[in-house]
Amino acid sequence: MPSISLKGKAMPASPIRKLVPFSDEAKKRGIKVYHLNIGQPDIETPANVLDKIRQTDLKVIEYSHSAGIPSYRKKLVEYYMKFGIDVKPEEMIVTTGGSEAILFAMNSCLDPGEEIIIPEPFYANYNGFSMTSGVVVKPIDSFIEDGFALPPMKVFEEAITPRTKAIMICNPNNPTGYLYSREELELLKEIVLKHDLFLFADEVYREFVYDGLPHYSVMNLKGIDQNVVLLDSVSKRYSLCGARIGVLISKNKDVVSTALKFAQARLSPPTFGQIASEEAINTPDEYFRVVLAEYHDRRNIVVNSINKMEGCFCPNVGGAFYAVARLPIDNSDKFCQWLLEGFNYNGQTVMLAPATGFYSTPGRGIDEVRISYVLNVNDLKASMKCLEEALKVYPGRK
Amino acid sequence: MPSISLKGKAMPASPIRKLVPFSDEAKKRGIKVYHLNIGQPDIETPANVLDKIRQTDLKVIEYSHSAGIPSYRKKLVEYYMKFGIDVKPEEMIVTTGGSEAILFAMNSCLDPGEEIIIPEPFYANYNGFSMTSGVVVKPIDSFIEDGFALPPMKVFEEAITPRTKAIMICNPNNPTGYLYSREELELLKEIVLKHDLFLFADEVYREFVYDGLPHYSVMNLKGIDQNVVLLDSVSKRYSLCGARIGVLISKNKDVVSTALKFAQARLSPPTFGQIASEEAINTPDEYFRVVLAEYHDRRNIVVNSINKMEGCFCPNVGGAFYAVARLPIDNSDKFCQWLLEGFNYNGQTVMLAPATGFYSTPGRGIDEVRISYVLNVNDLKASMKCLEEALKVYPGRK
Numbered sequence: 001m002p003s004i005s006l007k008g009k010a011m012p013a014s015p016i017r018k019l020v021p022f023s024d025e026a027k028k029r030g031i032k033v034y035h036l037n038i039g040q041p042d043i044e045t046p047a048n049v050l051d052k053i054r055q056t057d058l059k060v061i062e063y064s065h066s067a068g069i070p071s072y073r074k075k076l077v078e079y080y081m082k083f084g085i086d087v088k089p090e091e092m093i094v095t096t097g098g099s100e101a102i103l104f105a106m107n108s109c110l111d112p113g114e115e116i117i118i119p120e121p122f123y124a125n126y127n128g129f130s131m132t133s134g135v136v137v138k139p140i141d142s143f144i145e146d147g148f149a150l151p152p153m154k155v156f157e158e159a160i161t162p163r164t165k166a167i168m169i170c171n172p173n174n175p176t177g178y179l180y181s182r183e184e185l186e187l188l189k190e191i192v193l194k195h196d197l198f199l200f201a202d203e204v205y206r207e208f209v210y211d212g213l214p215h216y217s218v219m220n221l222k223g224i225d226q227n228v229v230l231l232d233s234v235s236k237r238y239s240l241c242g243a244r245i246g247v248l249i250s251k252n253k254d255v256v257s258t259a260l261k262f263a264q265a266r267l268s269p270p271t272f273g274q275i276a277s278e279e280a281i282n283t284p285d286e287y288f289r290v291v292l293a294e295y296h297d298r299r300n301i302v303v304n305s306i307n308k309m310e311g312c313f314c315p316n317v318g319g320a321f322y323a324v325a326r327l328p329i330d331n332s333d334k335f336c337q338w339l340l341e342g343f344n345y346n347g348q349t350v351m352l353a354p355a356t357g358f359y360s361t362p363g364r365g366i367d368e369v370r371i372s373y374v375l376n377v378n379d380l381k382a383s384m385k386c387l388e389e390a391l392k393v394y395p396g397r398k
Numbered sequence: 399m400p401s402i403s404l405k406g407k408a409m410p411a412s413p414i415r416k417l418v419p420f421s422d423e424a425k426k427r428g429i430k431v432y433h434l435n436i437g438q439p440d441i442e443t444p445a446n447v448l449d450k451i452r453q454t455d456l457k458v459i460e461y462s463h464s465a466g467i468p469s470y471r472k473k474l475v476e477y478y479m480k481f482g483i484d485v486k487p488e489e490m491i492v493t494t495g496g497s498e499a500i501l502f503a504m505n506s507c508l509d510p511g512e513e514i515i516i517p518e519p520f521y522a523n524y525n526g527f528s529m530t531s532g533v534v535v536k537p538i539d540s541f542i543e544d545g546f547a548l549p550p551m552k553v554f555e556e557a558i559t560p561r562t563k564a565i566m567i568c569n570p571n572n573p574t575g576y577l578y579s580r581e582e583l584e585l586l587k588e589i590v591l592k593h594d595l596f597l598f599a600d601e602v603y604r605e606f607v608y609d610g611l612p613h614y615s616v617m618n619l620k621g622i623d624q625n626v627v628l629l630d631s632v633s634k635r636y637s638l639c640g641a642r643i644g645v646l647i648s649k650n651k652d653v654v655s656t657a658l659k660f661a662q663a664r665l666s667p668p669t670f671g672q673i674a675s676e677e678a679i680n681t682p683d684e685y686f687r688v689v690l691a692e693y694h695d696r697r698n699i700v701v702n703s704i705n706k707m708e709g710c711f712c713p714n715v716g717g718a719f720y721a722v723a724r725l726p727i728d729n730s731d732k733f734c735q736w737l738l739e740g741f742n743y744n745g746q747t748v749m750l751a752p753a754t755g756f757y758s759t760p761g762r763g764i765d766e767v768r769i770s771y772v773l774n775v776n777d778l779k780a781s782m783k784c785l786e787e788a789l790k791v792y793p794g795r796k
Contacts, residue, residue, distance in 0.1 A: 013662065
């Protein structure tokens with residue numbers, strides 16, 4: 001029997017999914033599990049998008065252009081213009097989810113063994129894509145005490161080696177919810193230009209910013225056009241996770257023409273998803289006002305509730321719909337498993353993501369969890385109550 | 399300005415697409431171009447599938463399970479049963495097109511630098527996926543004189559090195575249309591077992607077989623369960639290329655659990671495409687009878703027409719909707735470009751794929767072209783007439 005690849009053996013399993021068997025077991029025992037572990041929003045997809053799909057009058061579901069349906073790319077120009085981002089259709093490769101945009105960026109810009117610096121904690125699947133492409137992730141520390149702000153320039157400088165080829169950020173951040181300021185991005189620009197690096201920016205949560213804070217895009221930085229690669233997705237923006245549509249954007253023609261070769265190999269992004277995504281750009285602003293108000297309330301519930309729990313800390317969050325909280329626990333993997341296996345409060349419990357999965361440095365995140373506030377306000381309050389009660393009785397409480 | 403990766407530089411551009419600018423130019427000059435260069439069928443998607451999409455009543459387009467919607471995988475069990483293939487939902491990973499199934503198979507089973515033997519000519523994108531995953535393709539010769547039959551065992555034995563990890567076939571074959579016999583597959587089984595290799599089989603054209611010939615699947619081979627990885631797709635079967643739904647199937651649990659890790663990293667296959675593909679399995683047999691009769695006629699037109707042209711040879715084709723023909727030309731790349739740039743017959747011309755793009759050995763395929771018979775009978779006859787007239791006046795005729 002032939003053995004699988006070493007790459008396959010080393011490939012990390014999803015830290016978000018590894019507790020699923022335990023939550024399935026809990027449900028079988030009749031326990032209600034509040035899922036705060038996943039990034040699947042409960043928000044409805046805009047009605048105009050679903051209507052558009054129902055009106056599909058195609059006769060043949062053909063391959064689209066490998067770089068995406070031209071009319072969709074044109075429509076994206078209009079979308080980005082609203083954020084003062086001036087891009088052309090030929091500067092875009094429509095991808096199968098933001099996931100593929102990340103993979104294309106890594107494959108196009110970095111060779112196996114080359115390094116990408118990412119402040120940790122970071123979106124766990126960056127590990128998977130770097131493993132797939134042979135790229136080495138060099139994590140640098142960001143800290144819960146600073147709300148996970150951008151590490152100082154000195155820390156970047158120390159991490160840069162001759163093999164460093166790129167820096168990657170997620171803004172607003174998954175898992176921390178941190179929103180990078182314009183000043184922080186200007187600092188990044190200096191490092192990137194000084195060392196001639198690519199800057200990959202995952203901005204899929206662009207619209208999800210709170211307290212009236214502005215979102216500043218890497219595409220708005222001046223003089224760094226040739227270094228910047230924007231990675232984007234419709235998944236969270238329009239609650240279209242299953243459409244699997246993202247985009248890679250760069251003013252660097254070599255990057256786009258190289259990404260196109262990877263795009264041609266997989267033929268095309270999904271047609272139905274592109275139809276949905278093109279229509280999604282017509283979604284009325286009112287939809288976002290309602291959604292944002294909802295997330296704003298949820299964020300307040302999570303951050304305020306946790307900070308009221310004894311020994312807990314959750315920095316305020318500027319964007320996205322995640323927060324990382326520090327809890328008085330011995331081990332977040334054990335704690336999250338125990339919540340499903342060994343605890344319930346009035347027949348209810350909560351499923352969280354251990355933050356260890358979002359760090360690549362062993363040992364970090366051991367007393368932290370990621371909370372996705374993707375439940376309605378009442379369920380969210382109930383789940384915070386569960387967490388509070390759980391912490392009172394958890395055997396591994398510190 | 400940072401430079402792109404060496405991998406990106408080495409990544410081959412699509413041989414099918416590289417002539418597109420020339421066909422665009424020809425169209426601008428008012429010339430009608432018959433496209434026999436691409437694998438995009440003109441056949442309508444089954445009506446029940448399109449109806450199903452129009453009846454979508456989802457409120458949130460969520461991520462599906464990373465291995466595919468459970469009801470779709472159950473339905474696939476039913477589909478494969480019709481071919482005497484006994485598989486379980488947990489032996490499947492639903493993928494984003496057959497493309498992703500190939501990539502997952504390579505990433506899961508082969509490490510960078512390990513070798514996969516593929517009879518050439520082969521589907522050009524296997525090169526792209528091997529480049530992406532760092533896998534080395536070792537082509538072995540199949541010949542137009544034999545109709546591109548499986549090379550003899552001796553040739554496989556000579557190609558096997560300590561780094562060989564897999565053999566890959568496409569059955570029926572793209573680009574040759576060759577249908578492997580049961581006897582050939584039994585030979586492959588012996589080699590695979592003797593050298594403990596994986597056997598990847600791309601069977602996306604399973605239904606497209608002619609002259610009443612049977613299709614024998616690698617999944618029907620006995621005693622080779624742990625070696626076989628089936629790669630499949632709905633694209634051609636139901637004219638659902640744009641749905642981007644494929645599947646990787648193996649009885650080898652390590653392969654499936656490893657592929658699942660790659661699948662989790664990219665979250666999920668497209669939801670709309672899976673809904674369409676699940677319904678597609680209900681497509682009445684009548685649909686295939688009509689489609690197959692149509693392709694049968696087309697095949698006869700192509701094969702007969704070409705064999706009547708002076709100095710030309712096209713082996714008869716057992717399946718798929720491709721044929722490779724040998725023409726009396728100096729260089730197929732030049733010839734195919736000239737057809738678009740320098741020739742027309744009554745304002746019409748034909749676009750073919752140079753076969754060079756389907757060989758990885760330099761120089762092979764230089765007097766061969768791939769013809770996809772994806773046009774209706776009348777257009778196909780007109781395009782054969784164009785080819786005949788073109789060969790009479792082509793300056794590089796041998």
